[in-house]
Amino acid sequence: MNEPALDAERDAVLAALRPVVEGIAATFGPVCEAVLHDYRCPERSVVAVAGAVTGRTVGGAMSEIGMRVLARGDEAHDELNYVTRTADGTLLKSSTMVLRDSTGAVFGALCVNLDVTAVDRAHALLGALAGTARAPAQVPATTFGDDIDAVVDAIVDAHPLRRDTSWAALDRDRRLQLFRDLDGRGVFAVRRSVEHVATRLGISRASAYHYLSQARADTGPAADTP
Known part of the structure; x- marks a missing residue:
């Protein structure tokens, strides 16, 4: 069809x-x-x-x-x-x-x-x-809203690699891991999301595409290319 x-x-x-x-x-x-x-x-x-x-x-x-x-x-x-x-x-x-x-x-x-x-x-x-109360289980938070940029921001900011330190403090392996995880969560399936993530991380657009390309080197979907 x-x-x-x-x-x-x-x-x-x-x-x-x-x-x-x-x-x-x-x-x-x-x-x-x-x-x-x-x-x-x-x-x-x-x-x-x-x-x-x-x-x-x-x-x-x-x-x-x-x-x-x-x-x-x-x-x-x-x-x-x-x-x-x-x-x-x-x-x-x-x-x-x-x-x-x-x-x-x-x-x-x-x-x-x-x-x-x-x-x-x-x-x-x-x-x-x-007398049978238990400690409440930790329930993950989900960002719901009409603005896709706010959803992307929440995913980036909540990532353990971002929550505990700055982008500048991450070594190359952890930077690639961050992009690999974001890609695995579908962040880069959204139009212009690479540019938005770059802004959120305080890095250049070219750097963001480079890290995404490296993260996808062995497998992965086609990148959201500029």
Whole structure:
């Protein structure tokens, strides 16, 4: 099937799922958000949203979870019932279900987020009353928002190699590791992300492309070349 026909097929799948997004959110009420993503445009991937758990709107960007799916390409799989939290501390139970066309290529995702903060607090209270409370598990934070640059910034800034020291203090091996990890998380699947990461790290655009090229030397996808 040629590319225009595949795009028409993908558009039809997304159109068919728009009422499903509304139905999921209506069924579970105000603690639920359903988001439909078209990964053909990562920086504006949200094509339908119902509910307001993460505050995203149509035309908004994917989260780092979406970038992770992009990085895996057609090898991506559904991620069901995982727990994360937003920057403001809201605890979410989420599922990300990938969308494939008739060739098996991943082109989008249907995501469901449930705000389980109140449930978690009630569980902790009951555990304390019963004397069975345990130390809370560390839940990873995920940046949700309509600005793809903010998502990229959060991924870069939260990386252990960046959190504990400056770019200048990293040796060559750790610099390559940073770019390899960012690439593996799908950061460089977004347009102009290499330039944005370069600015965030305080290095030149040419240096960023050099490190990305070196990180991809043995394997990896085609670089986001200038």
